[in-house]
Amino acid sequence: MSEQPQEIRREDYKEPDFIVEKVELVFDLDRDVTNVKSRLFMAANPVRGTGKGDKVFLHGEDMKLLSVTLNETRLASSDFTVDQEGLRFKAPGQNFIAELETQISPANNTRLEGLYVSQSAFCTQCEAEGFRRITYFPDRPDVMATYKVTINANKESCPVLLSNGNLIDSGDLDDGRHFAVWEDPFPKPSYLFALVAGDLACVEDSFKTMSGRDVALRIFVEHGNEDRCDYAMDSLKRSMKWDEEVYGLEYDLDLFNIVAVSDFNMGAMENKSLNVFNAKFVLARPDTATDGDYERIESIVAHEYFHNWSGNRVTCRDWFQLSLKEGLTVFRDQEFSADQRSRPVQRIKDVNALRAAQFPEDAGPLAHPVRPDSYMEINNFYTATVYEKGAELIRMMHTLLGPDGYRKGIDLYFDRHDGQAVTCDDFAKAMEDANGIDFSQLKLWYSQAGTPKLSWQGDYDADAKQYRLTISQKTDPTPGQPDKQPLHMPISIGLLGADGSDLVAKTVELTEASQEFIFDGVTEAPVLSFNRGFSAPVNITTDQPDDELVFLMGNDSDAFNRWEAGQKYATRLMLSAIAAYEANGGDVEAAFADEQARVDAFIAAMRATLTNDDLDKAFRADALVLPGEAFLSEQRKPANPEAIYQVRTALRKRIGQALSDDFANTYHQNASNAAFTPDATSAGQRALRATALAYLVASGEDEFADVAVAQYGTADNMTDQMAALSVLNNLDHPGRETALADFEERFANDGVVLDKWFSLQAMSSRDDTLARIKDLMSHPAFTMRNPNKVRALIGAFAMGNPRHFHAKDGSGYAFYADRLIELDDINPQVAARLCAPLGKWAKYDADRADKMKAELNRILAKPEISRDLYEIASKSAA
Numbered sequence: 001m002s003e004q005p006q007e008i009r010r011e012d013y014k015e016p017d018f019i020v021e022k023v024e025l026v027f028d029l030d031r032d033v034t035n036v037k038s039r040l041f042m043a044a045n046p047v048r049g050t051g052k053g054d055k056v057f058l059h060g061e062d063m064k065l066l067s068v069t070l071n072e073t074r075l076a077s078s079d080f081t082v083d084q085e086g087l088r089f090k091a092p093g094q095n096f097i098a099e100l101e102t103q104i105s106p107a108n109n110t111r112l113e114g115l116y117v118s119q120s121a122f123c124t125q126c127e128a129e130g131f132r133r134i135t136y137f138p139d140r141p142d143v144m145a146t147y148k149v150t151i152n153a154n155k156e157s158c159p160v161l162l163s164n165g166n167l168i169d170s171g172d173l174d175d176g177r178h179f180a181v182w183e184d185p186f187p188k189p190s191y192l193f194a195l196v197a198g199d200l201a202c203v204e205d206s207f208k209t210m211s212g213r214d215v216a217l218r219i220f221v222e223h224g225n226e227d228r229c230d231y232a233m234d235s236l237k238r239s240m241k242w243d244e245e246v247y248g249l250e251y252d253l254d255l256f257n258i259v260a261v262s263d264f265n266m267g268a269m270e271n272k273s274l275n276v277f278n279a280k281f282v283l284a285r286p287d288t289a290t291d292g293d294y295e296r297i298e299s300i301v302a303h304e305y306f307h308n309w310s311g312n313r314v315t316c317r318d319w320f321q322l323s324l325k326e327g328l329t330v331f332r333d334q335e336f337s338a339d340q341r342s343r344p345v346q347r348i349k350d351v352n353a354l355r356a357a358q359f360p361e362d363a364g365p366l367a368h369p370v371r372p373d374s375y376m377e378i379n380n381f382y383t384a385t386v387y388e389k390g391a392e393l394i395r396m397m398h399t400l401l402g403p404d405g406y407r408k409g410i411d412l413y414f415d416r417h418d419g420q421a422v423t424c425d426d427f428a429k430a431m432e433d434a435n436g437i438d439f440s441q442l443k444l445w446y447s448q449a450g451t452p453k454l455s456w457q458g459d460y461d462a463d464a465k466q467y468r469l470t471i472s473q474k475t476d477p478t479p480g481q482p483d484k485q486p487l488h489m490p491i492s493i494g495l496l497g498a499d500g501s502d503l504v505a506k507t508v509e510l511t512e513a514s515q516e517f518i519f520d521g522v523t524e525a526p527v528l529s530f531n532r533g534f535s536a537p538v539n540i541t542t543d544q545p546d547d548e549l550v551f552l553m554g555n556d557s558d559a560f561n562r563w564e565a566g567q568k569y570a571t572r573l574m575l576s577a578i579a580a581y582e583a584n585g586g587d588v589e590a591a592f593a594d595e596q597a598r599v600d601a602f603i604a605a606m607r608a609t610l611t612n613d614d615l616d617k618a619f620r621a622d623a624l625v626l627p628g629e630a631f632l633s634e635q636r637k638p639a640n641p642e643a644i645y646q647v648r649t650a651l652r653k654r655i656g657q658a659l660s661d662d663f664a665n666t667y668h669q670n671a672s673n674a675a676f677t678p679d680a681t682s683a684g685q686r687a688l689r690a691t692a693l694a695y696l697v698a699s700g701e702d703e704f705a706d707v708a709v710a711q712y713g714t715a716d717n718m719t720d721q722m723a724a725l726s727v728l729n730n731l732d733h734p735g736r737e738t739a740l741a742d743f744e745e746r747f748a749n750d751g752v753v754l755d756k757w758f759s760l761q762a763m764s765s766r767d768d769t770l771a772r773i774k775d776l777m778s779h780p781a782f783t784m785r786n787p788n789k790v791r792a793l794i795g796a797f798a799m800g801n802p803r804h805f806h807a808k809d810g811s812g813y814a815f816y817a818d819r820l821i822e823l824d825d826i827n828p829q830v831a832a833r834l835c836a837p838l839g840k841w842a843k844y845d846a847d848r849a850d851k852m853k854a855e856l857n858r859i860l861a862k863p864e865i866s867r868d869l870y871e872i873a874s875k876s877a878a
């Protein structure tokens with residue numbers, strides 16, 4: 001970075017002066033020098049009115065420009081200018097053809113944006129602004145063109161040649177090369193362009209659409225992985241069916257391809273008809289993937305498929321509108337998973353993810369609205385706020401409109417905007433117009449950052465049989481937004497009678513800072529179940545008495561809130577124990593000394609859940625897991641990672657000891673002799689059994705560590721094996737090293753699986769963890785050039801090991817900052833994404849905060865820091 005990066009602002013949006021109607025690309029693929037020829041059929045943008053000037057600007061970065069030709073006349077170098085941002089020249093008229101020739105070097109592309117090499121294959125990643133690293137182009141999503149792509153490559157090393165759309169020609173060339181020509185009839189923005197070429201194996205299937213068309217489905221993987229594609233393929237077919245049934249949306253081409261690559265910055269990418277996936281979200285076989293992996297594969301395959309409509313057919317006008325496609329598509333994939341599996345368990349998972357990533361983001365230095373107002377580097381805005389909070393916003397629309405009203409709005413949206421690049425306002429307008437309602441206040445969720453805090457007060461009048469509920473809301477200031485307005489949100493509530501049944505179940509609409517709701521005909525003093533199903537993404541500050549929480553844990557008809565009541569109880573218990581631990585100079589026994597009665601009541605409620613066979617096993621497994629260390633540190637200021645770890649571990653030990661007979665029963669009763677199947681019911685059974693094993697081991701009895709060792713040795717599937725290994729991982733037990741060594745040997749050549757092994761060790765609570773991580777950096781399978789490896793070892797340490805990352809002596813911070821500095825020269829996008837944990841300094845004591853800030857400043861002092869890392873580090877240090 002030569003100068004300080006500029007902020008790009010949403011309000012500065014201008015329509016493009018020139019558009020591209022058609023693109024013809026010819027690639028001559030070579031690892032070191034790839035030649036790209038492009039023919040752009042350009043026109044003055046009719047929306048801007050013709051004759052608005054003749055200056056043409058095409059984005060371009062890190063390329064060698066060989067020639068510029070306009071209407072078949074090659075320009076002299078004095079007729080155009082090229083700088084770090086792109087190419088400028090004078091338009092020869094309203095309509096013209098620009099031809100550009102560039103050279104790029106895929107093998108040297110370590111940023112993994114544009115055209116790069118993964119293992120032996122060529123692949124591209126263009127979202128958000130990677131296309132400008134392939135050729136000069138107006139690389140912005142509101143320029144939509146049709147593409148015709150010719151790929152020339154060596155036939156032996158690249159038998160497979162793919163791009164978007166339909167294959168229209170192919171054949172042999174001289175010198176052992178061959179070619180393929182692809183044409184995509186749907187106009188698309190450049191970020192949806194894709195090319196893949198390599199020696200890949202292919203697994204094929206097909207899908208008959210609702211109008212009876214046959215679509216060929218292909219998954220391309222490295223040779224040897226053909227038997228790990230079944231679940232991704234099955235997920236794809238179920239997604240296609242679901243989108244027809246629930247949204248009335250049909251696939252629009254005769255071919256749909258998925259390619260799995262080992263080197264990828266993110267999860268997956270929805271390029272038109274040629275989705276490119278991080279291999280870890282495609283490959284699964286019972287002995288290599290856990291139930292969690294299967295679940296993620298299903299949801300990511302669905303997510304990318306759903307983008308074909310929400311993202312591709314209707315796309316974003318500019319990158320500030322990113323949540324238009326991402327929030328909507330996340331909501332769609334969440335609902336798909338809820339329909340395929342258990343709805344409450346899915347909701348728990350989604351809310352846990354929101355609380356783990358989005359709430360802290362909204363409360364920290366990087367807080368931004370769902371539709372940001374400015375950015376330096378758009379790659380930094382693929383955030384939990386844009387994705388997950390964006391999905392909550394769509395969910396609230398769904399709740400407020402009901403399924404039919406929502407569907408009317410969706411139908412109008414796709415009808416009205418098919419083939420266009422639009423805004424979040426356009427989406428909300430379609431919802432409003434289809435339903436004749438006003439969403440102006442709801443739309444504040446797009447522009448206002450921060451998690452609202454809600455409190456409530458309930459009053460029961462026995463004579464009038466009336467319950468009055470007053471709800472108040474407040475949102476704290478966030479960077480750049482000192483004043484907040486009240487938001488519009490649906491709050492689902494239940495009023496429970498003494499027998500546990502619902503006297504009232506209703507969704508009210510909160511619009512004011514403080515508002516009263518009156519419920520008549522309430523025949524007895526009720527217990528309130530508030531914000532059922534997490535109907536609004538808010539924090540609740542009102543404390544409900546312990547006995548009411550226990551009552552809700554056992555009786556609420558809303559399964560989400562049964563879980564939520566348990567989480568609240570556990571959180572409250574641990575927070576007071578943490579305070580006592582600190583007050584007693586770090587004595588865990590003393591921490592619980594005054595809490596015995598509450599601990600006992602809590603354990604009794606846990607036991608009731610564990611042994612309630614009416615409840616779904618997956619739900620029971622979730623309900624038995626205590627809120628995590630990261631969640632607890634969000635509730636404390638300053639957060640003391642050591643105290644949080646000690647108290648949570650001690651409570652787990654108490655639960656394990658008190659319920660050891662029940663857990664042992666659960667463990668034995670849920671053993672299975674049947675062959676592994678990845679369905680939700682079997683997965684729930686395994687999850688409950690794994691939870692039981694974890695508590696048994698947490699109880700501290702050696703015999704249970706031996707049970708884990710045995711399970712590792714005899715399990716026939718990765719889920720059970722990882723369950724055993726992850727509890728051994730924290731122990732000083734000889735079985736730990738033996739199992740880890742066995743795992744390493746078995747999966748030495750299997751990148752995706754070995755990442756689990758790296759992560760486990762990075763997240764171990766053992767005291768030698770940082771030393772071990774440093775050793776693992778020189779493991780033959782580890783490389784800073786592969787994002788999955790970096791995330792597995794380095795990322796897992798910062799995000800999944802708060803106690804060692806926040807070691808008092810600052811060793812965790814220093815190690816981490818060194819890695820970010822190293823990574824920034826290789827892959828700035830990934831370096832920036834990993835930087836957020838250091839930005840949380842304000843949550844910690846002065847000593848830790850100073851050390852974290854010092855590391856941020858050391859990062860900022862790095863010569864040639866990227867725009868990506870600069871933006872995150874500078875905002876975090878401020």
Ligand code: PHE
Nearest residue numbers: 127128266267268269270382
């Ligand atoms: N658009 C992708 C998704 O959410 C995410 C992505 C962004 C992938 C940028 C790669 C690069 O599905």
Ligand code: ZN
Nearest residue numbers: 303307326329
């Ligand atoms: Zn997406």
